Amino acid sequence: MDKTIRIAHGSGGKLTHELIESVFKKHFSNNFLMQGNDSAIFNVPNKKLAFTTDSFVITPIFFKGGDIGRLSVCGTVNDLVSAGAKPLFLSCGFIIEEGLLTSDLEKIAESLGRTATACGVKIVTGDTKVVQKGACDKLFINTSGIGSIIEGVEVSGSNARAGDVVIISGDIGDHGCSIMVEREKLNIKTELESDCAPLNSMIEGLLGITKNIHVLRDPTRGGVATTLNEIAFQSKVGIKIIEENLHIKSQVKGICSILGMDPLYMANEGKMIIIAPKTEESLILSKLKEYREGIDSFTAGYITEEHPKRVVMNTITGGSRIIDMLTGDQLPRIC
Amino acid sequence: MDSIEELFRNSDISKKMGEILRSYKGKQVTLMEVCGTHTMAIHKYGIKNLLPSSVKLVSGPGCPICVTPGSFVRTAITLSRDEDVIITTFGDMIRVPCDGESLLDEKSKGSDIRIVYSPLESIKIAQQEKNKRVVFLSIGFETTTPVCALTVLKADELRLKNFSMLTANKTIPDVMEILSADENLGIDGFIYPGHVSAITGNSLYRKIAQNCRIPGVVAGFEPMDILHAIITLIRMINKNEADVINEYSRIVKEDGNQIARNIVNEVFEESDSVWRGLGNIPNSGMKLRQKYTKYDAHEIFDVKDVDIDEPAGCLCGDVLKGIKIPPDCLLFGRTCTPGSPVGACMVSSEGTCSAYYKYGQ
Numbered sequence: 001m002d003k004t005i006r007i008a009h010g011s012g013g014k015l016t017h018e019l020i021e022s023v024f025k026k027h028f029s030n031n032f033l034m035q036g037n038d039s040a041i042f043n044v045p046n047k048k049l050a051f052t053t054d055s056f057v058i059t060p061i062f063f064k065g066g067d068i069g070r071l072s073v074c075g076t077v078n079d080l081v082s083a084g085a086k087p088l089f090l091s092c093g094f095i096i097e098e099g100l101l102t103s104d105l106e107k108i109a110e111s112l113g114r115t116a117t118a119c120g121v122k123i124v125t126g127d128t129k130v131v132q133k134g135a136c137d138k139l140f141i142n143t144s145g146i147g148s149i150i151e152g153v154e155v156s157g158s159n160a161r162a163g164d165v166v167i168i169s170g171d172i173g174d175h176g177c178s179i180m181v182e183r184e185k186l187n188i189k190t191e192l193e194s195d196c197a198p199l200n201s202m203i204e205g206l207l208g209i210t211k212n213i214h215v216l217r218d219p220t221r222g223g224v225a226t227t228l229n230e231i232a233f234q235s236k237v238g239i240k241i242i243e244e245n246l247h248i249k250s251q252v253k254g255i256c257s258i259l260g261m262d263p264l265y266m267a268n269e270g271k272m273i274i275i276a277p278k279t280e281e282s283l284i285l286s287k288l289k290e291y292r293e294g295i296d297s298f299t300a301g302y303i304t305e306e307h308p309k310r311v312v313m314n315t316i317t318g319g320s321r322i323i324d325m326l327t328g329d330q331l332p333r334i335c
Numbered sequence: 336m337d338s339i340e341e342l343f344r345n346s347d348i349s350k351k352m353g354e355i356l357r358s359y360k361g362k363q364v365t366l367m368e369v370c371g372t373h374t375m376a377i378h379k380y381g382i383k384n385l386l387p388s389s390v391k392l393v394s395g396p397g398c399p400i401c402v403t404p405g406s407f408v409r410t411a412i413t414l415s416r417d418e419d420v421i422i423t424t425f426g427d428m429i430r431v432p433c434d435g436e437s438l439l440d441e442k443s444k445g446s447d448i449r450i451v452y453s454p455l456e457s458i459k460i461a462q463q464e465k466n467k468r469v470v471f472l473s474i475g476f477e478t479t480t481p482v483c484a485l486t487v488l489k490a491d492e493l494r495l496k497n498f499s500m501l502t503a504n505k506t507i508p509d510v511m512e513i514l515s516a517d518e519n520l521g522i523d524g525f526i527y528p529g530h531v532s533a534i535t536g537n538s539l540y541r542k543i544a545q546n547c548r549i550p551g552v553v554a555g556f557e558p559m560d561i562l563h564a565i566i567t568l569i570r571m572i573n574k575n576e577a578d579v580i581n582e583y584s585r586i587v588k589e590d591g592n593q594i595a596r597n598i599v600n601e602v603f604e605e606s607d608s609v610w611r612g613l614g615n616i617p618n619s620g621m622k623l624r625q626k627y628t629k630y631d632a633h634e635i636f637d638v639k640d641v642d643i644d645e646p647a648g649c650l651c652g653d654v655l656k657g658i659k660i661p662p663d664c665l666l667f668g669r670t671c672t673p674g675s676p677v678g679a680c681m682v683s684s685e686g687t688c689s690a691y692y693k694y695g696q
Contacts, residue, residue, distance in 0.1 A: 059477050186450060250338060257340070259452070260375075260684055306462045316346040318353045321380020321694040327673035 005100045010130030023106050024126060025112030032089070032124035040124035042089065045148050052076060053144040061108065063182050064290045065175075065193030066269075068141055069112030076145040076267055077119050077198045078218040082272070084155040084207065085147030087119060087200055088134050092126040093142040095239065098133055108139065119198045121145070152203070152211045159214035160235035164303040165281045167274040168289055169202070170195065172224050172297040173252045176266030180257060188258075192251045197270030202291040206274075209287055215275035218268070222326045223299075225264040227273055228311045229325045241301035241313040253254035264323060275303065339585065343557030352562035353385040359419030361573050365391045365521055366565065369511065370528030371685025372556055378694035380558040382565075390569065393520075393657035395530055395689075396510055399475045400427050400683035401655060406640035407503045408433040411472055414480040414501065414636060415446040420534060421464060423457040424447045424472040427683045432676060434643065451599055454486040454500075461490070461498040470632045475498040478530040480504045480621055481595035484602035487630050489625065503640075504621040505608050507531050508539045513616065515547040520657055524568035525551035526561070529583045536591030540579040555583040578671040580587045582607040602627055609640070612652025652680035654687050668692060 001022050008015045025033065032040045039070065053074045053145070061068040073090065080087040092112070096105065116123055174195040181188050219227035232239045248263045256263050270293055276284055281299060288294030301313075310321040367432045368374055374394045377383060383392060396402050397416045406432050413614040415438060422438065429438040429448060446517070447467070451457055454471050461469040473483045482503060489568060507528065527540055532553045538553045550571040554564035564582055571578060581587055608620020629666045633639065645652060648666050653659035660666045661680070671677035673689055679687035 186452060248343065254340075261371075264513055275373070314383075315379070315381040315558075316344055317349040317380045317382055317385060317562065319383070319385045321378060321381040 001102050003102055005096050005098060005102060005130055006046060007130050007132065009258050010096065011206045016128060017192045019128060022172040023102070023109050024128070026125040028092070028126070030122045030124070031124055039319070040089070044088065044146070047242050048149040049325045050080050050083035050147040051144070051147055052079040052083070053142065054079060055140060055142045057140050057258050058179065059137055059183055061104070061133055061266060063194055064178055066196035067082070067108055068139060069108035069110070070115045071196050071269060073112055073115040073119060073121070074196050074198045075220065076143040077121060077200055079245060080145050081200050081203045082155070082216045082218050083148050083149065084148065084153035084205060084213040084216060085146055085260050086120045089124045089146045090116060090121050091144045091150075092123050094126070094128045094138050095140040096128065096130045097138050098130055105139070110246035115198065119200050120216070126192070129195055139326070150207050153207055153213070155213055155214055155216045156288030157231050157234040158304045160231055160237050160239075160275045161214060162237060162303050162305045163297050164275045164293055166213055166228070166239060166241070166301045166303065167168050167273065167276070167281070167284055167288070167297060168224065169199070169272045169301050171247045171252070172268065172271070173248050173256070173263035175269040175311045176223065177252045177263065180259070189249050189253060190255065193247065195268060195270035197222065197272065197293050199272050201295055202288060202293050203272060205291065206284060206287050210280055210283055213274060213276045213284075214299050215273070217273045219271055219273055220269060221267050221268055223263070224273065225262070225311065225323045226303040226326050230322065231273075231275065233309050233310050235303075236308050238304040238307035238309070239301060239311045240304050242309065243313050243315045245298060245300055247296055265326045265330055278302070306326065336645060338566040340557055343555065343559045344511050345559060349558045349562060352566060355566055356385055356390065356562065357387055359390060359569060360388065361569065362574050363389045363391070364523045364569055365393060366524045366526060366568055367393050367394035367395045367514070367520075367522045369397040369507070370531065371401070371532065371683065373526055373528065373554070373561065374398070374684050374687055376556045376561060378690040380561070381694075382558065382561055383508050383695070387685050388567070390565065393522070393660070394654070394687040395657055395672045396610065396613065397476070397507070398680070398683050398685040399413060399479065399505070400431060401651065401686045402505060402612070403428075403431070403474050403679065404611045404640070405433040405643045405645065406608045406609065408438070409503070409643055410633075410638050410640050411438060411501060412436055412441055413638065414470055414632065415441045415448055419468050420447070421460060421467045421469045422446070422472065423451045423460060423469060424448065425474070426450045428472055428474065430572040430676065430682045431679050432646075432682070435660065455489060457498060458489050458493065461495050462493070465497065468497045468499070471498070471500045473504055475493040476505055476507055476531050477534040480603065481534065484598045487602045487627050488598070491627070499592070499630045499635050501621070502622055503608070503688070504603065504623065505610065506619050507535070507621040508614065508620055509616055510610065511539065511543060513613070514542050514656065515549055517656075522657070523533065523572045525549060526564050526568070527551045527553040527579075529555050529586060532583070532587045532590045532591065534595050537579055537587070537589055544577045544579050544610070550577050551579045553583050553587050554582045555586065568584055570656055582636065601674060603617050609642075610655075611645070612655040630634045646677050649678040651680045651688070654680050661688040664688070
């Protein structure tokens with residue numbers, strides 16, 4: 001293989017073939033992919049399916065706690081999990097900027113393949129395009145996923161009910177904060193890393209002991225604040241968050257405070273928001289804590305009939321404030 | 336172990352302070368928080384709704400983005416359209432609208448506009464992009480100006496030919512004196528800016544306390560800092576004490592930071608400056624000294640900030656003076672939102688309108 005990816009690697013000819021054989025098939029190998037047809041053909045165990053897609057354009061492509069390959073699997077797997085589905089199959093589309101090191105691409109393919117195997121999902125179809133320098137930033141990946149809805153599970157952003165509790169499966173804002181420090185090359189020494197992780201085994205474990213769960217949603221872009229606003233709006237309920245309850249690492253608090261940003265709006269890539277009746281609270285928390293991904297789970301607040309479609313936080317001073325959706329990107333402030 | 340800042344976020348003590356404030360039965364008082372970061376923290380911690388109706392907080396002109404006039408934004412937009420120019424700027428500046436345009440719009444049209452976390456990053460960019468001319472939008476108060484000055488000294492040391500700054504730096508003292516003397520405002524006490532004071536020290540505030548008989552507290556930005564400042568001010572007002580108390584002594588020293596002031600003094604000199612909503616205030620700005628005009632983008636590109644009208648109906652000017660609060664403005668929350676701001680106070684995360692919208696509406 002050449003040391004760098006060239007336009008010809010995406011032209012569909014011999015070089016494309018070589019790239020697929022030596023990089024992708026090596027790490028994604030399974031019976032369905034090896035059918036070698038234009039579409040993968042497979043049976044699914046349940047008639048009720050979940051189908052989702054996501055594109056990944058993160059900079060840098062290698063970051064503390066993960067890389068774009070691992071993220072591409074986790075993102076789509078967690079979206080399926082949020083529908084109450086067991087993830088089964090993924091598609092994987094690569095858009096590569098010419099000049100990318102083949103060794104980097106291989107590292108990412110290896111990570112992607114390894115994460116998929118760990119999740120028990122198969123990459124059954126894919127596509128590769130190479131674009132001119134500057135037309136994309138190193139590497140963009142799109143993954144789509146199909147999952148089978150676990151029987152008896154009915155979760156939806158519109159199912160939150162007054163009296164439910166809002167549980168978050170761990171510390172808030174790690175991914176967004178850690179990526180920002182790396183991307184902007186901020187001269188801050190920190191052990192912080194992305195929380196990028198697949199949540200399927202934890203949530204399958206949870207759904208194995210109770211199906212009395214109303215909402216599952218992973219708070220990725222826009223963070224916990226934006227996701228809770230979406231749920232409040234969809235369910236036409238109010239959400240009350242207790243500031244003292246929130247688990248935010250002191251490093252995340254510190255970095256956000258320097259830059260004038262709010263951890264509540266920072267992306268997470270390995271967290272789940274679980275909304276369920278109060279009666280299930282202790283059962284859910286103890287189950288989540290059995291898993292590495294859920295060991296820091298906590299109850300952030302509750303659903304209320306007051307202030308419908310709004311998220312309100314009781315602050316540590318005893319006051320309260322509205323938590324609105326994020327408008328545009330969070331911008332670092334001047335001082 | 337908790338960080339020092341964490342100690343000042345203690346919930347039990349904060350709640351007790353809230354109770355003390357709620358039980359206040361004395362005369363009506365109006366307090367002004369001068370600094371934008373205070374405005375933000377007050378809203379973030381829900382402090383406004385802890386106060387009894389007899390304690391009114393108004394926001395001052397201490398958000399550097401908000402007080403930067405449209406004319407400066409217009410000049411920056413004009414420069415950004417030059418293909419040879421790279422604009423470097425603090426983040427929230429790029430969304431400030433001017434006649435329906437902003438630097439963000441220019442960026443999406445292809446202008447090279449880069450957000451920096453420190454002005455010094457502009458130097459690196461200038462070294463990397465030798466065929467381009469890097470212009471840093473130098474705004475801010477005493478807190479930010481030292482590092483702007485440092486950037487000029489660094490450029491000079493490296494003999495950079497492709498770096499300059501478009502300056503609109505401002506200083507707090509003169510505008511504070513104007514606000515103190517304004518009887519329409521009826522300010523009974525000031526919460527003074529912690530960051531600015533760390534540089535300037537407290538002598539200015541003592542002058543205001545003596546001349547205008549208005550007490551002040553220099554405060555930090557954690558909830559306990561702010562609550563304590565409010566309690567102390569109310570006590571001083573009721574006892575008719577016109578003094579200045581430094582409650583942020585973990586950061587602010589009585590005479591400030593002389594080293595930072597020396598650096599500023601080496602590079603900058605006093606000038607008149609136009610403030611959004613307040614107009615031209617003599618000696619309230621900073622411009623580069625003659626020795627450093629080779630780094631002055633206004634000179635190099637031969638551009639002048641030309642006065643432009645504020646957007647029709649926008650009350651940012653009155654909000655900055657503390658005369659009006661955001662909900663008084665007919666545009667607030669209707670045509671002017673964080674998603675499509677009309678006035679600068681809605682743009683900056685420290686802007687009063689943004690704080691009202693984000694945390695209270």
